[in-house]
Amino acid sequence: MNSIQVLDKGYVRLVNHMGSDLTIANAARVSYAKESNELTDRDIKLIQFLAREGHTSPFRHVLVQYEIYAPLMVARQWWKYVIGSAHFEGTGDSLDAWNESSRRYITEEPTFYIPAAEQWRGKPANSKQGSGDIVEWEIGHKHTKELMDYIELGVKKYEAALEDGICAEQARLFLPSYGLYVRWYWTASLQSVSHFLNQRLAHDAQREIQDYAKAILELTKPVFPYGIDELLN
Structure with missing residues (x-):
């Protein structure tokens, strides 16, 4: 392996x-x-x-x-x-x-990390960074959907910029970055x-x-x- x-x-x-x-x-x-x-x-x-x-x-x-x-x-x-x-x-x-x-x-199809509903974590109890326990499924589901919608909008704007002839190095500004x-x-x-x-x-x-x-x-x-x-x- x-x-x-x-x-x-x-x-x-x-x-x-x-x-x-x-x-x-x-x-x-x-x-x-x-x-x-x-x-x-x-x-x-x-x-x-x-x-x-x-x-x-x-x-x-x-x-x-x-x-x-x-x-x-x-x-x-x-x-x-x-x-x-x-x-x-x-x-x-x-x-x-x-x-x-x-x-x-490169202009290959963008791929993003999208946590599933049961993978979202809450704030840590005693730290400014890190994470705590898994949040309730309903909250996780809400934010999975919102993240998917946000990514879809960014990708559409990225592809539209490329179609308009904008260079790839600037068109990528429309892509949600961290994921x-x-x-x-x-x-x-x-x-x-x-x-x-x-x-x-x-x-x-x-x-x-x-x-x-x-x-x-x-x-x-x-x-x-x-x-x-x-x-x-």
């Missing part, structure tokens, strides 16, 4: 990866001009030691590449990990890469992936991005079973 469906129309796909748990161990061992040819218990213990003691540079020698299709509100939360990874990793630069589809160039699905490639070191997972698997993370984080973990764990386990809190 290299693809997992998320939300109503989204997905995460494992595109490629570089290295393995053995790569992590050998990246650390090069300090002593040593190298293993196959993963052994000694390598696993070394990976555990590196993670436990915060020696994280060897985890930046392995990379994972994903294709992600998610609502814009998820994508913009995710993007901060690319911006922040250089500071967090202490490298002065980042191995992370992000390439996203753009409606300056609009976007597609991108994310390539990141295992350390960056684990940093994302530690924060977005947390109980207080937004529910939608939690679902994507669970998919990232499920796809990554078979590739780096020891490395990812040791880096997760």
Whole structure:
């Protein structure tokens, strides 16, 4: 399995990866001009030691590449990990890469995330952000319908602008933004992936991005079973 469906129309796909748990161990061992040819218990213990003691540079020698299709509100939360990874990793630069589809160039049919009636959440009790329990079905149904009507109106205006000859990069202003699905490639070191997972698997993370984080973990764990386990809190 290299693809997992998320939300109503989204997905995460494992595109490629570089290295393995053995790569992590050998990246650390090069300090002593040593190298293993196959993963052994000694390598696993070394990976555990590196993670436990915060020696994280060897985890930046392995990379994972994903294709992600998610609502814009998820994508913009995710993007901060690319911006922040250089500071967090202490490298002065980042191995992370992000390439996203753009409606300056494409005019494929817009797709939107629309929560079902039973998926709308109420305000949290003690926080300015996050969410609480599921609201009553009648309230959820009302807002699902209103969101669908709002999206339909925006799409009609977007298509009308295109038909009038307005350029795609301006016509997209009519599209409701936060629920609009976007597609991108994310390539990141295992350390960056684990940093994302530690924060977005947390109980207080937004529910939608939690679902994507669970998919990232499920796809990554078979590739780096020891490395990812040791880096997760």
